[in-house]
Amino acid sequence: METKNPIQVADRLFLILETLAETGPVTLAELCSHLDLNKSTVHRLLCSLIYMGYVKQEGETGKYSLSFKLLALSNKLLARMDILDTVRPYLKKLSRLTGETVHFVQREHTDAVYIYKEESYQNSIRMVSKVGSRIPLYCSGVGKAIAADLDEAQIKALWENSSIQKLTPHTITDYAQFLKKIEEVRKKGYALDDEENELGVRCIAVSIPDYRNKPKYAFSISAPVVRMSDSRIQELSKIALEIKSEICSTMK
Template sequence: MEEKNPIQVADRLFGVVEFLAERESSGLMEIATALELNKSTAHRILTSLQYMGYVRQTEEGKYVLTMKIVELSGKVMSRFDIIGLVRPHLKSLMELTGETVHFVKRDGNEAIYIDKVEARSNTIQMVSHIGSRIPLYCSGVGKAMAATFSPDEVRRMWKESDIKKLTPNTITDYLDFEDTLARIREEGYAIDDEENQLGVRCVAADLSAPGKSAEYALSISAPVSRMDDTRLLKLADYMIKTRNEILEAIRPIL
């Protein structure tokens, strides 16, 4: 059963913020209709957000988010000292492989992209961007982290996830998922074999202290045309080496 926010006004207020975050600008009626609010309620919410500095109106009368959201995001991200420690390694890995490198943090049953170093020669549009989320069950980074979970944690994550076949390669059978995690533990890295986005393969590894469930992971992503099985194994070697270097740098804060 879907949980409801116990404070309805907060649910509506942040619903407007999230709606505006997906668009350059929106009119009052568009917002009200999309969020199933009456016009006066939507107007009160927008007026409140304007007063607090989160929203402004354009000359055309449409509503847009201000940079205050970005300022808040920057303050939160500044607390993640781990990003500053990891980024040089991400850059080095991108230079070494010529492919896009991601760094994620676990948030429940999803991973959030908290840093990304884009390849200079990308020939395919990656769906990832900093702040976007990806399910654990169908991503390289997610499976790399899940391989460090206890059996109970894995079962709970699977049960609470909305398991969907996003591509023909997405694993949707729990026993197959368990087998995949066992292989990851043995080999030391995970693979996203076009399971989340067709045309893209990833090699990933967790960043965790011994005996702890991983909260972070990194990956190398590339078009399938540049990542056949032979190159995948080579990139996996680079991944494991980089993972070990990063762990040396961040171990005190894990």
């Protein structure tokens, strides 16, 4: 494997692009200082990038900056990137390691929408959830996991725009108590649905950011309470956090 770019000019072209992405508009002299290259070399490379449409020069200041062409390329890449293609192998692995059903959700306003389900066939009890169905964020593990990555104003808006109902005797309907749960999620790294949405079912959930590092997705391990003792939750939460780390490392 090459340890050095075999085409030096390509190395320098991309170095300019990466530097401009960090600095914003700069003069030729400033860019040369950042790159530690002479002016004639940098100017020639800039001219090439301007010709290809990746860099522009401001008329009044003469400063160089990136054009939107790179953004257009990244948008085309993202349009072809299916989050499920990325997470599916890890969710299958998680279900295999735990022997439990795994769900993957996407946030839509005050709800989470199930967009993938990996059913466990190691146990006879099946989860009734279906891909495409919705679950409120305020009373679910995946919801609290996502909410923990929001700021205080966003959390308050989420609560105020939700139809707060006591779905089970365990459902949290007090905002102050909800905030305490969110703080617990931030400390532990995972959320717990302790029969808050459905009696007899406990879930462990962790959030997954989108490509902009914004809270949008989450996955959970769901099982009947008979298989979800506090000690097993501790065991499964470690596995869930390891899987989260693996997924996030592939999305960087």
